[in-house]
Amino acid sequence: MARQTILNKTMNNEMPNNEIIASDISTEDYNTICNKVLDYILSFTNEDETTQKNFILKREHTNRVTGYSEVLSRNLGIEQDDVLTAQLIALMHDIGRFNQLEQYNTFNDSQSEDHAQMALDIIREKRWINNLPDHVQEYIIKAIYYHNKLFVPKNENEKTVLHSRIIRDADKIDILDIAIKEYQKKPGDRNDKFTLELEEKPQTTKNIVKAVINGKLPDKKNLKTVNDFKLMQMAYVYDINYKKTFSIINQKQYLKQLFDSLPKNDDVFEAYRKTKIHVENQLI
Numbered sequence: 001m002a003r004q005t006i007l008n009k010t011m012n013n014e015m016p017n018n019e020i021i022a023s024d025i026s027t028e029d030y031n032t033i034c035n036k037v038l039d040y041i042l043s044f045t046n047e048d049e050t051t052q053k054n055f056i057l058k059r060e061h062t063n064r065v066t067g068y069s070e071v072l073s074r075n076l077g078i079e080q081d082d083v084l085t086a087q088l089i090a091l092m093h094d095i096g097r098f099n100q101l102e103q104y105n106t107f108n109d110s111q112s113e114d115h116a117q118m119a120l121d122i123i124r125e126k127r128w129i130n131n132l133p134d135h136v137q138e139y140i141i142k143a144i145y146y147h148n149k150l151f152v153p154k155n156e157n158e159k160t161v162l163h164s165r166i167i168r169d170a171d172k173i174d175i176l177d178i179a180i181k182e183y184q185k186k187p188g189d190r191n192d193k194f195t196l197e198l199e200e201k202p203q204t205t206k207n208i209v210k211a212v213i214n215g216k217l218p219d220k221k222n223l224k225t226v227n228d229f230k231l232m233q234m235a236y237v238y239d240i241n242y243k244k245t246f247s248i249i250n251q252k253q254y255l256k257q258l259f260d261s262l263p264k265n266d267d268v269f270e271a272y273r274k275t276k277i278h279v280e281n282q283l284i
């Protein structure tokens with residue numbers, strides 16, 4: 001299932017005509033990393049139904065983000081090594097989530113550990129990428145570290161910025177997709193781990209609303225309610241890097257669906273209006 005899907009996908013992408021195209025990343029190294037990472041992912045199982053569902057949620061998220069990273073990379077027309085690097089980054093970007101859930105029973109970094117740092121600790125300990133050239137290792141490590149930070153430092157090297165942008169966009173597309181499906185569920189069926197165990201009440205928090213209206217991505221640390229979480233997801237559009245991503249967001253009507261799931265008040269209308277205009281401006 002998840003393993004087969006990712007492997008088929010990555011192998012097909014990598015060697016369309018059984019030819020080795022990549023130069024910095026060998027076919028053997030690439031496949032070995034995929035196999036090891038997938039073995040690790042599939043080693044997480046739990047008798048508790050909710051925990052098992054969340055392991056599967058993260059497996060499937062990993063799979064789809066790998067696909068989105070490929071779509072964005074190919075759309076950018078970057079070289080094959082970078083497409084493969086982007087896919088490896090996607091494959092490992094949330095590898096810390098499995099340990100985080102098992103150890104702390106939460107996806108909330110503020111109540112546990114930074115899951116990007118957890119990913120890097122696992123990658124180092126398992127030595128998955130040690131055979132890759134140093135510069136490729138550096139892009140992978142840095143892009144994973146930056147994937148969940150508020151911003152990517154401007155003084156980073158060009159390739160690190162590229163890979164950080166790809167994973168941040170690909171990750172956001174799939175988070176928005178999961179979010180919309182989550183908010184359409186009946187209250188009793190919802191996954192409170194996804195919404196970081198935030199309070200399910202009608203209120204929104206002033207500084208979150210203010211950030212969204214002012215064109216800024218709110219800091220996750222300030223979230224108090226599930227509605228704040230939804231507003232933060234609307235504000236993801238301020239942190240999107242590529243036109244292709246805007247076009248996917250527009251096509252899938254994520255903003256409208258987030259808006260539909262929120263209580264209707266002036267703050268929510270204004271947040272929707274501002275974020276919608278932002279997307280439309282990017283698509284002109």
Ligand SMILES: [Fe+2]
Nearest residue numbers: 093094147148
């Ligand atoms: Fe993540």
